[in-house]
Amino acid sequence: MVLDVWKKIKKKQFTPMYVLYGTEDFLINETKQLLINYALSEEEIEFNLSSYDLEETPIEVAIEDAETFPFVGERRLIFLNNPTFLTGEKSKSKIEHNLNKLEAYLKEPAPYSIIVFSGAYEKLDERKKLTKELKRQGTVVEAKKLNEQELILWVKERVAINGVEIDDEAVHQLLTLSGTNLLMLTTEVDKLALYANGGKKIDVNMVEKLVSRSLEQNIFSLVDKIVQRKIEDAFRIYYDLLKRNEEPLKILAILAGQFRLIYQVKELARKGYGQQQIAGFVKVHPFRVKLAAGQARLFKDEELARIMNMLADADYLAKTGGMNKEMILEMFLFRLQGEN
Known part of the structure; x- marks a missing residue:
């Protein structure tokens, strides 16, 4: 887990190589920053920190840098970005890498250098010799969504x-x-x-x-008021969003998306799917699934079906221009109020 790697970095328990991959850019960048903060002093950064884009620079150039003894301080830190050769993807770059040079380095890495491979790849090619050797010699961090x-x-x-x-x-x-x-x-x-x-x-x-509320979180609160049958409070949140110049159609789209999620979670849970499975199926974070599951329990199937139909009607009116956009959502909330 990435948090365990961070703890070791903070204790200055480094490995010769790191491989950072995944779609959560924040975790990759945070790991890089921690390595800079703990592996180098402020004075050393200018002399001992290097970064290469492997779609523009051959690997052997970076290896020569890693084999060069640090001019100041005790270690070098070298970032190698976009190492496509560790994946099953085809590189769009015309750069040819001498991977034999890298293989030789992996057998005997410089004790004064830390090399960090970094790329926004969903997975590595575990069949490749280089990947296997890097996993054996270094630390591999998959930057994925945290549960x-x-x-x-x-x-x-x-x-x-x-x-x-x-x-x-x-x-x-x-x-x-x-x-x-x-x-x-x-x-x-x-x-x-x-x-x-x-x-x-x-x-x-x-x-x-x-804590600041995002538009999505304000709409989550609006849905929560609907769930609790507190329609007047839902109106209050809606008018507050309008005062902030939020676009009514955007509010409607996110509102419909939240109810769609509640409906999907309710259906999939009924079929025996767990929280993680549902999250993977509907492609949202498991925490959102947990919150939606709590809301879903407070709706009967027919209630959810009615609300989904009402939102579909509102969407049709919005797209055909049959009513003032701000009034479309008001009418949706009034109809809800009439059913409670």
Whole structure:
């Protein structure tokens, strides 16, 4: 798990090679930054940090750099980006790499250099000799979406870095309000930690007070009010979104998407699918599936079917221009109110 790798880096327990791959760019960039912070001092960065794009530079040039003794300090840090030869993908680059040179280096890596291969690839080609050797010699980090428990650990780790603590209820509310985007979460965690600086513990009240809501999270709250049959509160959230100049059609699209997710989660759960399986099937984060599952339990099948039909009617009106766009959603909420 990426958090375990981060802990070792912070303890300066480095390996000669790292392979960072996956679709979660934030985790790749965060790992790179940690390596820079802990492997090199500020004075060493200018002399001992190198970065190569392997779609533009032959591997042998980077290997020569790794074999060059550091001019200042005790180690070199070398980033090798886009190592397509570690995957099953075909490179669009015309650069030819002397992979024999890399294989020879892997057998006897320079003790004063850390090489980091990095690419936004979904998977590596495990059949390749180079991939197998890198896994044996170094550390492989798959930067994938964190599951709920990993997200909770990540938030607590991030808070601890800032020298404060956060309770479990506050973590859950933070994820509910901010979503699972790590870049957005980082901004919110750092803001909370700054506010709590001086011995305070981050609690749920602090999260409610300080955390910014994205459009998606505001619409999640709107859906939640509908679930609780608090239609007047739903109206209040909708009007607040309009005051912020949010586009009514965009609100409608996200609202429909949330109810579609609730419907899908309810159906798949009925068929015996687990949270992780459902997340993979509908291609959303497992934490969103968990929240949708909680909402789904409060709807009967026929209620959900009616709401889906009402949203389809609203979408038709919006696309045919039959009514003022702001009124389309108002009519949807009025119809809901009439059914409660």
